[in-house]
Amino acid sequence: xxxxxxxxxxxxxxxxxxxxxxxxxxxxxxxxxxxxxxxxxxxxxxxxxxxxxxxxxxxxxxxxxxxxxxxxxxxxxxxxxxxxxxxxxxxxxxxxxxxxxxxxxxxxxxxxxxxxxxxxxxxxxxxxxxxxxxxxxxxxxxxxxxxxxxxxxxxxxxxxxxxxxxxxxxxxxxxxxxxxxxxxxxxxxxxxxxxxxxxxxxxxxxxxxxxxxxxxxxxxxxxxxxxxxxxxxxxxxxxxxxxxxxxxxxxxxxxxxxxxxxxxxxxxxxxxxxxxxxxxxxxxxxxxxxxxxxxxxxxxxxxxxxxxxxxxxxxxxxxxxxxxxxxxxxxxxxxxxxxxxxxxxxxxxxxxxxxxxxxxxxxxxxxxxxxxxxxxxxxxxxxxxxxxxxxxxxxxxxxxxxxxxxxxxxxxxxxxxxxxxxxxxxxxxxxxxxxxxxxxxxxxxxxxxxxxxxxxxxxxxxxxxxxxxxxxxxxxxxxxxxxxxxxxxxxxxxxxxxxxxxxxxxxxxxxxxxxxxxxxxxxxxxxxxxxxxxxxxxxxxxxxxxxxxxxxxxxxxxxxxxxxxxxxxxxxxxxxxxxxxxxxxxxxxxxxxxxxxxxx
Numbered sequence: 001x002x003x004x005x006x007x008x009x010x011x012x013x014x015x016x017x018x019x020x021x022x023x024x025x026x027x028x029x030x031x032x033x034x035x036x037x038x039x040x041x042x043x044x045x046x047x048x049x050x051x052x053x054x055x056x057x058x059x060x061x062x063x064x065x066x067x068x069x070x071x072x073x074x075x076x077x078x079x080x081x082x083x084x085x086x087x088x089x090x091x092x093x094x095x096x097x098x099x100x101x102x103x104x105x106x107x108x109x110x111x112x113x114x115x116x117x118x119x120x121x122x123x124x125x126x127x128x129x130x131x132x133x134x135x136x137x138x139x140x141x142x143x144x145x146x147x148x149x150x151x152x153x154x155x156x157x158x159x160x161x162x163x164x165x166x167x168x169x170x171x172x173x174x175x176x177x178x179x180x181x182x183x184x185x186x187x188x189x190x191x192x193x194x195x196x197x198x199x200x201x202x203x204x205x206x207x208x209x210x211x212x213x214x215x216x217x218x219x220x221x222x223x224x225x226x227x228x229x230x231x232x233x234x235x236x237x238x239x240x241x242x243x244x245x246x247x248x249x250x251x252x253x254x255x256x257x258x259x260x261x262x263x264x265x266x267x268x269x270x271x272x273x274x275x276x277x278x279x280x281x282x283x284x285x286x287x288x289x290x291x292x293x294x295x296x297x298x299x300x301x302x303x304x305x306x307x308x309x310x311x312x313x314x315x316x317x318x319x320x321x322x323x324x325x326x327x328x329x330x331x332x333x334x335x336x337x338x339x340x341x342x343x344x345x346x347x348x349x350x351x352x353x354x355x356x357x358x359x360x361x362x363x364x365x366x367x368x369x370x371x372x373x374x375x376x377x378x379x380x381x382x383x384x385x386x387x388x389x390x391x392x393x394x395x396x397x398x399x400x401x402x403x404x405x406x407x408x409x410x411x412x413x414x415x416x417x418x419x420x421x422x423x424x425x426x427x428x429x430x431x432x433x434x435x436x437x438x439x440x441x442x443x444x445x446x447x448x449x450x451x452x453x454x455x456x457x458x459x460x461x462x463x464x465x466x467x468x469x470x471x472x473x474x475x476x477x478x479x480x481x482x483x484x485x486x487x488x489x490x491x492x493x494x495x496x497x498x499x500x501x502x503x504x505x506x507x508x509x510x511x512x513x514x515x516x517x518x519x520x521x522x523x524x525x526x527x528x529x530x531x532x533x534x535x536x537x538x539x540x541x542x543x544x545x546x547x548x549x550x551x552x553x554x555x556x557x558x559x560x561x562x563x564x565x566x567x568x569x570x571x572x573x574x575x576x577x578x579x580x581x582x583x584x585x586x587x588x589x590x591x592x593x594x595x596x597x598x599x600x
Contacts (some may be wrong), residue, residue, distance in 0.1 A: 035125040042130055048122055049147055052154055053224070055115025057161055058308040059435035059500040063315045068103070070319045071335040072416065077502040078529050079341045079493070080416075081556045083334040083409055093532075095563035099573035099591045105165070109575050112162040116172050119155035120179035123148060139216050149208040150226040153234070156204045157437075160238050163197040164504050167571040167588055171200050188582045198242040202262075205235040214269055215276060223299045229278060230306035232266040233438035236446045243450065244508035246570060256453040263447035263463075270440075278305060278440040286472035291374035294419045298434035305438040314430050317423040322377060322394050322415045323408040324401030325384060327426035332408030333415045335498075337376050339533035339553060342414060343526040344493055345372040350474035352490075354524045362550055364535075370471040371494055377415040379551075380541035385424035393541040397549075400540055411557035412534030418498050435499055441467055442501075445492045452484050460484060464491055490526070512564045525553075530564065532556040565590060 038044045062069030068088050075082040076092035088103045090096070097103070128144030135141060155172075163169040168191035172180040180189065192200075209231040216222035239262045241247060243255035270277045281293035281303040298304050314329065321331035343353055348367045353359040358367065365378055377383055377394050384390035396402050396413045403409055421431045436442075444463045452460035457479065465475040468491070476487060492505060506512070506529060517530040525533050534556045539549035555561070563569075568590025579587050587593070 035121070039125045039127055040130060042132075045126055045130055045147075048118075049126075049151060052115065052118045052122060052151060053308070055111055055118065055158060056154065056306075056308040057157070057437055057500070059498070060308075060311060060316070060433060063313075063319050066319075070315070070332070072320075072498045073500050074337075074498050074502050075335055077506055078338060078532060078562070079497055079502050080338055081336045081411055081532055081534075081559050083332075083336055083411055083558070084407075085558075087334070090559060093559040093562045095565060095569060097573075099576040099579070099587060099593055102573055102575070105572040106575055108161065108165045108572065109578065112158045112165075115158045116155055116162075119151045119158070120172055120181055122151045123155070123179040124181055126151070139213055139218055139222055142211070145211050149211040152204055152208050153212075153226045153231050156201045156231075157234055159197060160201055160234065163194050164241065165572050166574060167191075168193055169197050171197060173200075187584065190584055194247045195242055198238045198247075201238045202235055205231045205238075209235070215273055215278070219299065224307065224309060226306065229266070229270065230438055232262070232269060233305050233443060236262040236266055236443060237438070240446050240450055241504070241508055243453065245510045246508045253454060256450055260447065260450035260454045260456075263443055263450055266443050267447065278302060278443075280441060280444075280466065280470050282470050286370050286470065288374065290371050290471055291417065295421050295431070297432055298436075299432075303440045304434065304436045305440065305443075307434040307436045309434065311433045312430050313433060314423060314428050316419055316433050317421055317428070317431070318425075320416045320420045321423070321425075322383065322396075322402035322410070323405045324395070325390065325425045326405075327390075327424070327428070329425050329428040330405075330407070331425060333402070333410060334408055335416050336410045336412040336534070336556070337414040337416060338412050338556060339414075339535055340525045340528060340531075341493070341497065342372065342376060342378070342535075343524060344490055345369040346473065346490075348473075350468075350476070352524070352526070361553070364551065369473055369494065373417075374471075375416070375418045375494070375497060377417045379413060379535070379537045380545040380547050381417075382545050383417075383422065385422050385426075388424040388426045390424055390426065391422075393543060393545045395540050397537045397539055410534075412532075413536060414534070416498060439499075441495055445488065445495060449485075449488050449492070452481055452488060455481070457481055457484055460488065464488055467491060467495055507570050512566060512569075517561045530562050532559055532562060 038048055059073065062071060062073065068086060071082045071084070071087055071089060072080055073089070074080040075087070075089040082089040092104065126148060131144040131147055133142050133144035159169060159171065170189035170191050172189060174180050209228050212226065212228040212231065214228035216225065216227055236259070239255070239259035243259045248255050279302050281301055282289045293301065293303055298307060298310055318329050318331050320335055321333055323331050323333045325331040346352055346369045347356040347359055348369070349356050349358065365372065365380070379394060379396045381394045382391060383394055384392055394402050396410055419433060419435065423429060423431070444467050448460045448464035451463065461476045461479065461484065468475065476484065479487065489505070489509060493502060511529050515529060520528045520530055532555065533553060536552045536554055537547065537549055538552065541547045571588045573588050573591035574585065576593060579585050
């Protein structure tokens with residue numbers, strides 16, 4: 001234990017991780033002696049690399065903050081609303097931040113820049129003669145090269161993350177490609193366009209992807225480490241985002257072709273693993289496989305390519321479960337899926353609900369895509385630990401157990417089920433949780449979207465139909481490019497919900513353009529992005545979950561109408577202190593402060 005504390009202290013000293021986010025712009029002091037102390041020792045070097053992994057994106061990070069953040073980040077999209085008044089997600093929905101106090105901008109800017117800085121420190125100072133770099137059979141072949149490739153991959157992931165949140169982003173390498181460590185007279189690099197950043201990321205991926213095992217043979221020891229598959233997956237996602245309307249206003253078809261090829265490259269490389277290839281999690285049970293994918297042990301999950309870590313906790317359960325469950329622990333249920341999201345699930349006939357005459361809005365949860373029941377808890381859902389006598393029908397009518405309590409409840413009539421175990425609140429336990437950064441289902445959807453835009457609708461349908469087949473949904477066939485685009489976007493919405501994709505997908509597809517809160521009300525709810533909706537049942541469900549009453553559809557009781565200003569809200573602001581500190585940086589459009597505020 002003492003050795004680990006010493007390693008952590010040296011890592012903090014070398015990376016400057018105890019400073020504020022604006023201190024990232026301060027020039028480096030001479031850390032040569034500290035670097036020698038760390039990188040002349042194998043265990044210290046390994047510890048430094050392990051610390052770098054803590055900067056990876058994590059969709060669950062908010063659940064560690066019960067006051068301001070313990071809800072899914074889909075609560076700042078059209079997929080969900082946060083119940084708790086002081087959650088920061090409301091300020092994103094309402095555009096109530098500025099560049100001086102934007103909590104998410106500060107968090108992601110600080111996290112990514114610190115992580116990139118740590119990667120560059122490692123890449124500059126790590127010594128393959130200390131690590132060892134011999135030719136070996138198995139995962140540790142040329143270990144020094146592998147560790148350096150891991151650090152380069154994390155740096156690329158964090159650089160991409162910055163570009164997604166902030167748009168134009170600096171690339172912290174020299175013209176010769178060396179890690180950029182600032183000296184006292186060195187300027188900050190210029191911010192580069194999104195396309196330039198992606199091109200650099202692609203070059204990094206191509207340089208390192210085959211220096212790493214595509215999948216580790218010993219995943220008991222190496223699960224969670226960067227592998228070749230995660231590098232291929234990063235390239236696929238980065239090129240898809242580059243080709244999307246937000247970043248490709250001229251719809252350059254070669255960009256779509258590159259994105260399609262990158263997804264195919266993953267699938268081809270993956271197929272070489274034979275029985276060890278990544279695949280959709282499936283045990284042949286369409287009614288449960290999707291749910292089980294996210295509550296089964298993630299280390300043994302064949303679909304997870306990379307996640308930040310395994311977190312053994314009950315925080316997901318008490319943060320997300322309906323508020324009527326209580327005992328020695330209390331459920332809060334502060335993530336409330338919207339009616340917009342619920343309506344996005346097709347009928348079992350494979351049709352949008354507004355195109356299927358069999359859909360009945362007064363019996364809305366029958367004969368729907370099985371992922372609806374595996375993702376969302378609604379009025380009448382049977383939930384709770386049966387062993388301890390807690391299983392019952394969810395009741396979200398205004399007098400129901402699950403409508404509201406002092407610290408939690410629902411403003412839409414819904415709670416999330418995905419990632420949530422049926423925990424006993426009388427005798428609570430902990431579960432192993434991990435949200436994937438990359439998983440195989442996303443790769444198939446990346447391929448489907450890119451091939452459709454590149455002009456090969458049949459190939460696109462082949463890929464998206466693999467995702468649909470897991471839950472027994474009908475295959476798509478004979479669709480035009482435009483119709484298939486809508487269905488692929490919808491498929492991505494429901495398949496990847498609560499995994500931190502929707503915020504970026506809404507923006508890269510430019511779903512807000514041409515719509516207002518007023519003119520979109522003629523559209524089905526699932527196509528509306530400004531107006532957020534919920535449901536109000538007029539009575540309690542029966543014990544078996546059936547319901548004899550009626551449903552009234554209404555706006556969400558919180559954040560009923562989102563604010564989105566173009567181009568401002570496509571990106572977060574650069575924290576104001578950073579813009580002031582760097583003469584060659586300009587604030588993102590729409591986030592500029594007044595002259596008076598800037599000079600203060």
